[in-house]
Amino acid sequence: MGSERMFYKHNDEQVAAEEFDGEFVLINFARGTYFSLRHAAVDVWRQFRNGANPAQVETRICDRFSVTGDVGPAELKRCIQVLIDEQLLRVVEAPGPPVEDWSSQVWKAPAVEVYSDLQDLIVLDPVHEVDNTSGWPRRAAGGDDS
Amino acid sequence: MELTAPRAHAQVDPQAAGLCAAVLDLAEQASRTSAREHAFRLCDGLVTLRVAGGGFEAHLTRALRHAADAPGAVQAPALRVFAVDARAAGGRPPPAWPFPYANARHLERLHVSEDRCVYLRLDEDTRTWHVFDRARRRAAIWTEDASRLPDWEQSFPLRTLLNWLLAPSPATLAHAAVVCEGGRGLLLAGAGGSGKSTTTVACLEIGLETCGDDFVAVTGGDAPRAHALFDTIKLDERSLAYFPHLAAHAVAAGSGPGSKARIHLSELSPMRLCAGCSLTAIVVPRVAPGEPTRIAPLPKTAALRALVPSTVFLTRGAEIETTAKLGDLVRRLPTHELCIGGAPEEAARCLRALLARGSS
Numbered sequence: 001m002g003s004e005r006m007f008y009k010h011n012d013e014q015v016a017a018e019e020f021d022g023e024f025v026l027i028n029f030a031r032g033t034y035f036s037l038r039h040a041a042v043d044v045w046r047q048f049r050n051g052a053n054p055a056q057v058e059t060r061i062c063d064r065f066s067v068t069g070d071v072g073p074a075e076l077k078r079c080i081q082v083l084i085d086e087q088l089l090r091v092v093e094a095p096g097p098p099v100e101d102w103s104s105q106v107w108k109a110p111a112v113e114v115y116s117d118l119q120d121l122i123v124l125d126p127v128h129e130v131d132n133t134s135g136w137p138r139r140a141a142g143g144d145d146s
Numbered sequence: 147m148e149l150t151a152p153r154a155h156a157q158v159d160p161q162a163a164g165l166c167a168a169v170l171d172l173a174e175q176a177s178r179t180s181a182r183e184h185a186f187r188l189c190d191g192l193v194t195l196r197v198a199g200g201g202f203e204a205h206l207t208r209a210l211r212h213a214a215d216a217p218g219a220v221q222a223p224a225l226r227v228f229a230v231d232a233r234a235a236g237g238r239p240p241p242a243w244p245f246p247y248a249n250a251r252h253l254e255r256l257h258v259s260e261d262r263c264v265y266l267r268l269d270e271d272t273r274t275w276h277v278f279d280r281a282r283r284r285a286a287i288w289t290e291d292a293s294r295l296p297d298w299e300q301s302f303p304l305r306t307l308l309n310w311l312l313a314p315s316p317a318t319l320a321h322a323a324v325v326c327e328g329g330r331g332l333l334l335a336g337a338g339g340s341g342k343s344t345t346t347v348a349c350l351e352i353g354l355e356t357c358g359d360d361f362v363a364v365t366g367g368d369a370p371r372a373h374a375l376f377d378t379i380k381l382d383e384r385s386l387a388y389f390p391h392l393a394a395h396a397v398a399a400g401s402g403p404g405s406k407a408r409i410h411l412s413e414l415s416p417m418r419l420c421a422g423c424s425l426t427a428i429v430v431p432r433v434a435p436g437e438p439t440r441i442a443p444l445p446k447t448a449a450l451r452a453l454v455p456s457t458v459f460l461t462r463g464a465e466i467e468t469t470a471k472l473g474d475l476v477r478r479l480p481t482h483e484l485c486i487g488g489a490p491e492e493a494a495r496c497l498r499a500l501l502a503r504g505s506s
Binding site: 016018020021023025029036115117118 | 450
């Protein structure tokens with residue numbers, strides 16, 4: 001999980017998100033994976049729209065839904081970690097304003113489904129970063145090849 | 147084809163622009179040896195094609211013959227394409243790929259300028275370049291040896307360039323089949339093996355038409371439409387067994403696992419290939435042996451998962467635009483599952499009944 005000083009936001013350059021009926025479908029173009037987010041996972045995703053710290057997102061959602069005990073926060077941590085591990089979020093330098101956009105009034109544990117059945121279709125060089133001079137893909141300075 | 151007006155060529159990415167121009171020059175010069183310029187009307191726009199290399203010409207044009215238009219038509223081309231088979235036409239090769247890439251294991255390179263005006267793609271395996279210059283409305287395909295290109299590429303020639311051409315327009319490619327009757331159609335979405343092609347042929351057998359079996363163009367908005375691009379239907383061995391009379395018309399069945407034969411519908415039954423139709427619903431086929439064949443409601447997210455990922459993973463370079471346009475289409479149209487439990491003809495009759503019911 002990111003430290004207190006780490007901030008993440010939607011990885012818009014390589015991830016598209018579409019919302020239908022309270023469910024998000026995310027597609028990671030570079031990795032060939034796609035995802036279904038439901039219940040509190042929708043709130044987790046929304047909270048990172050402008051840039052946020054993982055621990056603060058967890059706290060905000062727990063406060064919003066009056067989640068107590070160990071189970072709910074642990075589920076939120078796992079959900080956030082999936083978003084980070086699957087590169088659906090990217091690191092940013094600073095947080096943005098909090099998002100006041102909630103999925104419902106009641107707590108439902110985050111549900112994340114990962115689909116990797118189309119990964120074989122990905123043979124292109126993954127897209128990483130974009131800038132105004134080199135287009136994409138652009139390898140980050142000193143970046144690795146993984 | 148509704149396309150945004152070409153913008154002044156801002157040199158936000160001079161290296162890409164220079165490389166694109168170099169490959170375009172190579173291809174344009176080489177294809178001057180070809181006396182023939184093809185013209186195709188695709189998605190209401192005109193695309194011209196000049197090819198250096200006879201075998202490559204057949205490779206690129208066979209699936210598009212249904213859309214052939216008279217060269218020199220009054221309408222200005224939306225895109226002029228120059229294609230070269232270097233083994234046949236000779237000439238210098240393009241420069242080396244100059245851009246960094248993230249994973250050396252991948253065989254294909256893609257570079258898109260930040261202003262989305264210049265697109266470059268290199269397949270290292272077949273040494274095939276696709277370049278596209280939106281401002282000049284020109285594109286090129288340069289391949290080292292067209293005989294090394296996979297046969298299945300003949301099913302959807304110019305697909306890469308059409309994807310980039312359509313990116314800023316209301317239209318987009320969709321990895322889907324369309325069956326239609328009386329100008330109204332159903333978009334059949336699903337990954338390979340979901341039953342799209344077999345169902346499409348079964349629909350043709352009972353008198354319906356199609357706009358395409360694998361890739362079509364679609365436009366959203368208040369009146370979603372499908373447009374035919376390619377005349378091919380791809381059938382695997384199991385599907386051909388259902389329709390043995392098509393075997394004589396099948397080309398390049400191949401021998402490996404998952405290999406598919408091509409049927410060129412404009413050569414076999416041109417009246418069944420429909421240039422375009424309105425779309426009334428999205429249908430996701432699912433082969434389910436033992437279950438009754440039926441149409442059932444399907445959540446929109448499931449339809450989106452069936453349509454969008456495979457489309458964008460197979461048509462790179464315009465992923466954000468394609469996802470937004472297909473997402474809009476899914477929002478606007480009713481979505482159904484076609485559970486295929488029995489013979490393909492049963493599925494075809496279910497689809498005909500759904501078409502007759504309208505968009506409910």
